[in-house]
Structures are given as C-alpha cells and as structure tokens.
Amino acid sequence: IDGVGKSTHTSLLSKTLKKLGHKVIICREPGSTPIGEYSRILLTEEKLHQTTQLFLFMAARAELVHSIIIPELKEGKIIICDRFSPSTYVYQGRYFKESLIELLDLLSKGEQFKSLTPDLTILLEGSNIKANEFTDDDNQLISRYIEHYNSSLKRGENWVKIDAAQSINKVSKICLDSVLKIL
Numbered sequence: 745i746d747g748v749g750k751s752t753h754t755s756l757l758s759k760t761l762k763k764l765g766h767k768v769i770i771c772r773e774p775g776s777t778p779i780g781e782y783s784r785i786l787l788t789e790e791k792l793h794q795t796t797q798l799f800l801f802m803a804a805r806a807e808l809v810h811s812i813i814i815p816e817l818k819e820g821k822i823i824i825c826d827r828f829s830p831s832t833y834v835y836q837g838r839y840f841k842e843s844l845i846e847l848l849d850l851l852s853k854g855e856q857f858k859s860l861t862p863d864l865t866i867l868l869e870g871s872n873i874k875a876n877e878f879t880d881d882d883n884q885l886i887s888r889y890i891e892h893y894n895s896s897l898k899r900g901e902n903w904v905k906i907d908a909a910q911s912i913n914k915v916s917k918i919c920l921d922s923v924l925k926i927l
C-alpha cells in the first residue's frame with residue numbers, strides 16, 4: 745500500500761546488505777528501465793483507461809524482468825524490488841479477473857521466470873496510507889487492498905507481514921532478519 749515506507753525500507757535494507765558484503769540491486773515497479781519510467785510518467789500525467797494502465801504495468805514488468813532481474817540474478821546479485829506482481833492483483837484486481845491478471849503477469853515474466861519467483865515478499869502493513877495515485881481510488885478502497893494482500897499472503901508461501909506502524913529501526917530490523925534467514 746502507498747505511503748507505508750516501502751522506498752525507505754528498500755534503501756535501508758540495501759545499504760545494510762551491501763555493508764555485509766552482498767551485491768544488491770534495487771528496482772521499483774513501474775520503473776527502473778526507460779519503458780518503466782516512461783510508463784510511470786504516463787500513468788501519473790494522463791487519464792488512462794484501466795486496460796491501458798494494465799498493459800503499461802505489464803510492459804514495465806516485462807522489461808524489468810528481462811533487462812534487469814534475470815541478468816542480475818545470473819550475476820549472483822540480490823534484487824530488492826519495490827512492488828511486484830501482488831500489486832497488480834491488488835490494484836488492477838478491482839477491474840479485471842484474477843485469471844486474466846495471472847495470464848498477463850506470466851506472459852510479462854516469460855517461461856524463464858517460472859523457476860525464479862521471489863524468495864521473499866515483504867508486506868508492510870500500515871494505517872498511515874494514501875490511495876492509489878494513478879487511479880483516483882478513494883480511501884475506502886484501501887481496506888479492500890489490504891484484504892487482497894492478506895489473501896495473497898495466505899496463498900503465497902514466502903511472505904512476511906510487518907506492522908509498519910512500528911519505528912523505522914524496528915521495521916528495518918525485521919526486514920533485515922527476514923532476508924538474512926533465507927540467505
């Protein structure tokens with residue numbers, strides 16, 4: 745959910761892991777590649793139909809996966825991605841069937857990605873949140889988003905849910921400990 749400190753914790757986690765000697769790449773969705781960053785601008789500045797939005801998110805993901813994630817993983821780097829597929833289920837799930845999102849998500853990642861699902865997904869849960877900045881969602885939808893994340897959490901195996909209302913130090917320590925457990 746927007747506004748819980750994802751970018752702060754992404755950057756803190758990356759700094760600490762680097763200090764511990766790991767090679768770390770940070771990326772964000774949509775973003776981190778030219779098409780990803782252009783999509784972010786278009787999504788912010790233009791009033792786009794939800795189908796166009798979905799395709800832009802998927803195009804941004806395809807480029808991120810193929811030009812950054814897969815090559816960098818092959819180099820042995822740790823990838824920390826600020827948002828990924830669960831955000832599509834949650835936000836675009838308002839307009840599209842889960843099966844359709846699943847299909848497009850798979851298509852964007854390609855066959856090769858099947859064996860490369862994230863080792864860990866961290867869900868920062870907080871109340872200091874704002875609505876989706878690209879889709880004019882009103883704040884009432886946020887509880888629906890949280891519900892969606894929680895059901896993904898039940899389905900997925902490698903999820904950690906952290907109460908983001910705790911101090912930055914505490915949240916960053918839990919993030920770090922969760923990652924260190926699987927390294």
Ligand code: TMP
Nearest residue numbers: 773774801827828831832835876877878
């Ligand atoms: P953020 O960079 O501040 O997290 O903003 C990204 C916005 O994009 C956020 O409102 C959620 C939205 N989003 C989707 O709607 N679908 C997606 O698949 C992704 C990755 C993000």
